[in-house]
Amino acid sequence: xxxxxxxxxxxxxxxxxxxxxxxxxxxxxxxxxxxxxxxxxxxxxxxxxxxxxxxxxxxxxxxxxxxxxxxxxxxxxxxxxxxxxxxxxxxxxxxxxxxxxxxxxxxxxxxxxxxxxxxxxxxxxxxxxxxxxxxxxxxxxxxxxxxxxxxxxxxxxxxxxxxxxxxxxxxxxxxxxxxxxxxxxxxxxxxxxxxxxxxxxxxxxxxxxxxxxxxxxxxxxxxxxxxxxxxxxxxxxxxxxxxxxxxxxxxxxx
Ligand code: AMP
Numbered sequence: 001x002x003x004x005x006x007x008x009x010x011x012x013x014x015x016x017x018x019x020x021x022x023x024x025x026x027x028x029x030x031x032x033x034x035x036x037x038x039x040x041x042x043x044x045x046x047x048x049x050x051x052x053x054x055x056x057x058x059x060x061x062x063x064x065x066x067x068x069x070x071x072x073x074x075x076x077x078x079x080x081x082x083x084x085x086x087x088x089x090x091x092x093x094x095x096x097x098x099x100x101x102x103x104x105x106x107x108x109x110x111x112x113x114x115x116x117x118x119x120x121x122x123x124x125x126x127x128x129x130x131x132x133x134x135x136x137x138x139x140x141x142x143x144x145x146x147x148x149x150x151x152x153x154x155x156x157x158x159x160x161x162x163x164x165x166x167x168x169x170x171x172x173x174x175x176x177x178x179x180x181x182x183x184x185x186x187x188x189x190x191x192x193x194x195x196x197x198x199x200x201x202x203x204x205x206x207x208x209x210x211x212x213x214x215x216x217x218x219x220x221x222x223x224x225x226x227x228x229x230x231x232x233x234x235x236x237x238x239x240x241x242x243x244x245x246x247x248x249x250x251x252x253x254x
Contacts, residue, residue: 001080003087007094007135010049010086014137019046023138023165025129028052029069029183030078033173037142038082040170049086049136050079056092057100058124064244069183088135095131104130104161106153113149113235114246117225122153129154133165141165146172146180148233148248172249178204180247192241195222199245203227203236206252 004010014021022041026034030052041048052075059065072089079087103123109115110122133141143151155167173181179200188196199222202213214224217238225237225244235248 001076001084001087003076003089005089005091007088007090010088011135011137017047020140021045021047021049021136021138022140022142023049023051023132023136024142025051025053025132025136027054027068027183028075029071029186030075031173031181031183031185033144033146033181035078035082036173037144037170038079038084040168041140041142042082042084044168045138045140047085049088049138050084051088051090051132051136053088053090053095053128053132055095055124055128057096057127058121060118060121067187069186090135095128100127103127104157106157109149109156110153113226113228113230114237115149117237122150125150126153126157130157130161130163133158133163136165138165140168142168142170144172145169145248146182147246148235172247174200177201180245182245184243184245187241187243189241192243195220195240196245198222199236199238199240200247203234203247204249 022045024037024041038048038050054068056065104126105123106126115122143154145151151169158165158167175181177197177200179196185196198220199217202216205213210227214227217224223239225239227236229251233248233250237244237246
C-alpha cells in the first residue's frame, strides 16, 4: 500500500493513474464496517484509496474530539491485509488552507435528527467530504448507511453541486448481538457494552411504541437523544457512559 501524507503529491500521482478509482473516507479506528466499504470498492474499481482524517470541524464538543480513538498502526495493518492500494493521511493545515472560512451547508435535512443536537456537525461533514471528493478524483465514493443521514446528505450534495463522483451507500455491518459496528464502541466500559447490546435490540422492536422504547432505555440509564421514524426508517441516537451511539434500520412494511 502506498501511503501519501501530502495531498498535492497524491493529486499529481492520481493524474497519472489509469483506470477507475474508488474512495473510502474514514476517521480511522477502523473496523469491519469500514473494511466492508474497502472490499466493495476493490470489487468495483481498478484501484482503491482510503483516507483517514479526524475532521475537527464536525465535532460540536471539544472533549468528544479529544477522546476520539486513534489506532493508526492497526488501521494500516488492516488496510494492508485487504491489499488496499493507497492511503491518504492529510493534516488539518492542508485540508483547511482557508481555516474553515469556506463551508458547504444544507438548510433542511441537515437540521433534523443528528443535526438538531449537534450544531454545525453536517456543515463540517459536507465541507470535508466536498474537499476530499475534489482531492481524491475518484469515479466512485463509498459511504455506510450506519450514518444514514450523512450518506443521504452527501448523495444530495453531489447531485446539487454536479459532482462527477458516484456516491454509493453500503449496508450496515453489525456485531453478532446486533450492535452496529462503530469506532466509538471501543470507548464503552464492560457494562456500557452490555447496555449497548440492550439498546441495539430494544430499538428494533416494532410492536412497542417509540415512547415505550424510550422509557425502557431511560430506565436502564441510557440517555436518549432521539428515537424517530422518518422516510420508512427508524433512527436512534443515545448516550451510554457519555459515548454517543447512532443506529437506523428500514421499518417492515406490514
Ligand atoms: P467514520 O470513520 O465513522 O467517519 O466512518 C467512515 C465510513 O465508514 C462512513 O461512510 C461510515 O458510514 C462507514 N461506517 C462506519 N461504521 C460502519 C458500519 N458499522 N457499517 C457500515 N459502514 C460503516
